[in-house]
Amino acid sequence: MGLITTYSPLALDGGPKAVTLPFRDRWEAVGEDEIAAVTALLEGVRAGRRGWYDILDQFEQEFAAFVGTRFALAHCNGTATLHAALFAAGVTAGDEVVVPSYTWHASISPILHCGGTPVYCDIDRRTFTADPADVEARITPRTRAIVVTHIFGNPARMDTLRAVAERQGVLLIEDASHAHGATYGGTPVGAIGDIGCFSLQASKAVSAVEGGMATTKDPDLYDRMLVLGHYGRIQKKLATERFRELHDIGLGVKYRANPLGMAMAQAQLRRLPEVNARRNAWFAGLNGLLADLPGFAPQQVYPDAVRGGLLLYTGAFDPAVTGVPTPAILKALIAEGVNCQPGITPFGYGRMHLEPAFSDFPFPGLGGPWGAPGGDGRRACPAGSLPASEWLAANAFWMNTPVDPAPELIEQVSDAFHKVVANVDRLRVGQE
Numbered sequence: 001m002g003l004i005t006t007y008s009p010l011a012l013d014g015g016p017k018a019v020t021l022p023f024r025d026r027w028e029a030v031g032e033d034e035i036a037a038v039t040a041l042l043e044g045v046r047a048g049r050r051g052w053y054d055i056l057d058q059f060e061q062e063f064a065a066f067v068g069t070r071f072a073l074a075h076c077n078g079t080a081t082l083h084a085a086l087f088a089a090g091v092t093a094g095d096e097v098v099v100p101s102y103t104w105h106a107s108i109s110p111i112l113h114c115g116g117t118p119v120y121c122d123i124d125r126r127t128f129t130a131d132p133a134d135v136e137a138r139i140t141p142r143t144r145a146i147v148v149t150h151i152f153g154n155p156a157r158m159d160t161l162r163a164v165a166e167r168q169g170v171l172l173i174e175d176a177s178h179a180h181g182a183t184y185g186g187t188p189v190g191a192i193g194d195i196g197c198f199s200l201q202a203s204k205a206v207s208a209v210e211g212g213m214a215t216t217k218d219p220d221l222y223d224r225m226l227v228l229g230h231y232g233r234i235q236k237k238l239a240t241e242r243f244r245e246l247h248d249i250g251l252g253v254k255y256r257a258n259p260l261g262m263a264m265a266q267a268q269l270r271r272l273p274e275v276n277a278r279r280n281a282w283f284a285g286l287n288g289l290l291a292d293l294p295g296f297a298p299q300q301v302y303p304d305a306v307r308g309g310l311l312l313y314t315g316a317f318d319p320a321v322t323g324v325p326t327p328a329i330l331k332a333l334i335a336e337g338v339n340c341q342p343g344i345t346p347f348g349y350g351r352m353h354l355e356p357a358f359s360d361f362p363f364p365g366l367g368g369p370w371g372a373p374g375g376d377g378r379r380a381c382p383a384g385s386l387p388a389s390e391w392l393a394a395n396a397f398w399m400n401t402p403v404d405p406a407p408e409l410i411e412q413v414s415d416a417f418h419k420v421v422a423n424v425d426r427l428r429v430g431q432e
């Protein structure tokens with residue numbers, strides 16, 4: 001910790017910024033391998049050596065081998081994989097799906113499009129992931145599936161959640177959009193639940209710019225996802241005879257991936273172990289430097305879990321210890337040059353249960369509490385009903401994870417945190 005920086009005035013008050021080095025964040029990196037992969041596809045098609053779509057078969061096989069499932073199915077985005085998964089799980093009008101509110105909206109919205117009703121569970125405040133006991137408490141005879149998110153790359157407690165799903169006879173869907181290469185109990189995420197859903201959108205550790213990949217070991221679930229959205233590929237890819245009569249049209253929705261994006265993602269998957277190792281080093285280094293910071297706790301990892309994807313470095317400040325509302329601390333950190341954002345964003349992690357679209361906006365034709373035919377009306381999940389999710393929504397922050405940081409950057413970021421916390425009395429002024 002740089003003592004001079006730590007005890008100089010806050011940047012908010014005109015003092016020197018603690019962070020002067022660039023974050024050099026390479027989330028959207030385009031390296032030589034990505035350029036070569038996309039160029040090779042274009043040149044191959046131009047020379048008549050390959051078809052546009054051959055890459056889909058190749059990359060699906062590679063992705064399935066990476067995750068350890070029998071099947072992987074490329075999609076146009078991660079949201080489509082979640083829709084396909086819920087459709088394959090048989091979610092329909094009147095069914096309930098247990099899902100955390102502490103997630104991206106795409107873990108939830110496809111439930112409505114299948115006619116189902118999201119039932120929100122709370123999270124473990126330490127790990128930000130679905131609390132298995134709360135998940136189980138919310139299961140009813142109408143529950144068809146559980147969706148859990150490995151949020152920011154941190155695996156949910158998959159051994160316990162798997163046991164809950166089996167005991168209750170419901171399907172378990174993993175939203176692994178943030179967690180490429182993460183494992184739980186030595187098994188890659190995406191291979192633990194019945195279906196795994198990965199976003200390959202531009203900010204993800206494996207990017208197709210826009211893309212998604214669904215994984216499963218189950219031929220029946222695979223075929224259902226295939227017939228929903230992959231016309232033109234159906235006859236060639238069906239694993240069973242069940243839907244053969246649907247010919248190549250299937251159900252006619254088009255969720256096929258763009259081959260150019262998949263060529264890029266194939267190159268990205270090959271460098272994922274290195275990216276994960278670099279991001280892990282940043283997480284471990286910063287956790288070490290912030291270990292004794294009063295009132296601060298980084299997102300914790302279950303003992304059997306290994307992070308992957310590592311979408312964002314996250315943690316939370318406890319206002320009961322710091323004595324100031326967390327947004328005041330974050331404002332001071334941002335002024336110091338820390339590349340962080342409050343957990344409370346327009347995207348509402350932890351407040352999804354309060355989003356009108358997911359709680360009480362009556363949109364005809366969609367599922368949800370208002371949509372179930374003969375259903376029991378709105379099932380309100382009012383403010384205050386998910387204490388851990390709402391606490392984190394108010395007190396967590398996230399910070400981009402540099403892959404290629406200058407060696408001194410981590411020290412500077414740590415200095416900024418220590419400086420702001422050392423000056424917390426100053427932040428209290430004006431809060432009373």
Ligand SMILES: Cc1ncc(COP(=O)(O)O)c(C=O)c1O
Nearest residue numbers: 077078079104106177199200201
């Ligand atoms: C947790 C989670 N699930 C699903 C998605 C949806 O993925 P896509 O944007 O590829 O549709 C995202 C996207 O960021 C996400 O963060």
